[in-house]
Amino acid sequence: MKTKINFQCLLLTFLTFTMGLSQFIIVGIMNNLSASFRVSISDIGGLVTVFAIVYAAATPIINLSIGSLSLHKVMVIFMMIFSFGNLLTALASDFNLLFVSRIITALSSGPLMSTAITFAAAIAPQEKRAWLISWVFSGFSIASVFGVPLGTWISDSFNWRLTFWTIFFTSIFITILVLYLLPHNLKQSGTHNIFKQLAILKDKRISLGILVPIFNFSAIYIIYTYLKPILINELNFSHGNVIVVLFLYGLCGLASNQVSGRIANMRWEHDLIKVFIIQAISLFFIFASGNLIWLKISAILVMAVTMAMSNSPMQLYYMDIANHYYPQSLVLASSFNSIFSNVGVATGSAVGSYIVSSIGLSGLGIAGSIFSVFAIGILKLLIKYNHNG
Known part of the structure; x- marks a missing residue:
């Protein structure tokens, strides 16, 4: 049983790796796409924004429609x-087709992430849930550690299309x-009335x-997109x-996810406030460092360390509330972190494009x-409400 769970964990991590590569590689090949399709860098940055908007908007609609369908069939x-x-994307002959291909990929990525998280929570023993979910993330x-630098190297050395052919065959x-x-028998429990599922948002x-x-x-994607x-x-x-910097950035992000799994089992609200304070300071130094290379790079890598620390605690927070009070909304709740992270990605990349x-x-x-400071304020409100509620 333990061996089987380990294989399933590895598969879910491999799945999110491929999804992450498909989404993040745009950042690594932005200049190549700009030259290939003869559009501006801000236009290519718009692909990041559109991907995130479609992901965030379509995922809850699709998840609400899943009902009692087998989640195995949904994933396939x-x-x-x-x-x-x-x-x-690999075959795109013009920017419009590239645009459409990213929309299709975004439409599928949200439900895939939701079902991956639901499978992880279902197959893991209670004491291992945070660990397994942190690995899925x-x-x-x-x-970011291996895929984006490798895909960027392939794009710079050969052709950006080869990266997407690799993603296609891997998927x-x-x-x-x-x-x-x-497992083939995992389904959502409780009623599947859409309005009753949406009750969790109240x-x-x-x-x-x-x-x-x-x-x-x-806060992160204002910088990361560009x-x-x-x-x-x-x-x-x-x-x-x-x-090299993209590799180091991804390495910091991997460490961030692993720490995230540990924070989830502790006083995570207070720990995350400290994380966002560090994040706000690092982002300010990216602004204040000018062309001081090592100071700017150090600030970027510190930012990367803070990026994913909220993933596991927030995901388990949503799912625990759903499990206890809204079992009909479990799949929807399992998608909250990825949905609203992508709202953040869309917001950050759009703000970044304007700037x-x-x-x-x-x-x-x-x-x-400034966005990091807002995150600190929200966490303080959440702590106050949970304590008084």
Whole structure:
């Protein structure tokens, strides 16, 4: 049984790794796409915004429609859609088709993440839930550590399309593994009336809690979306040095996810306040450091360490409330962290795009730090409400 759970954990992590690579690689190949399709960097940055908006808007609608369907079938169907989306990206002949392909990929990514989290919570023993969920989230960080630098190198050395061909064939392989390794009988419990599922959003603990990933990822993605242009245009880094920084960034993100799993079993609200204070300071130093290379790089890596620390505690927070009070909303609740993180991604990348086009890259850090301060305020309100409630 333990061996089987380990294989299932590995599969779910492999799945989120592939999803993370598909989503994040745009950051690493932004300059290449800009040259290939003859559009501006801010237009390519818009792909990040659109992906996140579609993800955040479509995921709850799709999840509310799942009802009593087998989650195994749901995962297989959306893996096939995900594969097609990445195939279309690899074949895109113009920017409009590239745009459509990213929408298709985003439509499938949300339900895939939700079902992956639901499977992780279902197959893990109670004492291992935080650990397993942190590893599922870590797939995205592993994609940042290895996938994005490798995909960037492939794009710079050969062709950006080769990266998406790799993602396509990998996703087909994962679909085959899902067919055989994951349980077929997992379903949502309770009523599947859409309005009764949405009742969870009226809970003040939830409506406050979902603001945490929004402000956290808004702060991060103001910088992360334009990380490659910052390194090349502001710091005059070579493409090789950019790949090294992307690798280090991903490594910090992986550490962040692992710490996230530990925080989830402790006094996580107070710990996250400290994390966001550090985040706000690091983002301010990205602004204040100017062209001081080592200070700016250090601040960027500290920001990366804070990026994912809220993932596991917030995800378990939503799911525990759903388990106890809204069992009909379990799949919906399992998607809250990814949905509202992507609201943050869309907000951050859109704000970043506006700043880049109106002020320039130098103004990104101060904007990010403001969002981190908002996250601190929300956490303090959440602690006060949970204590008094």
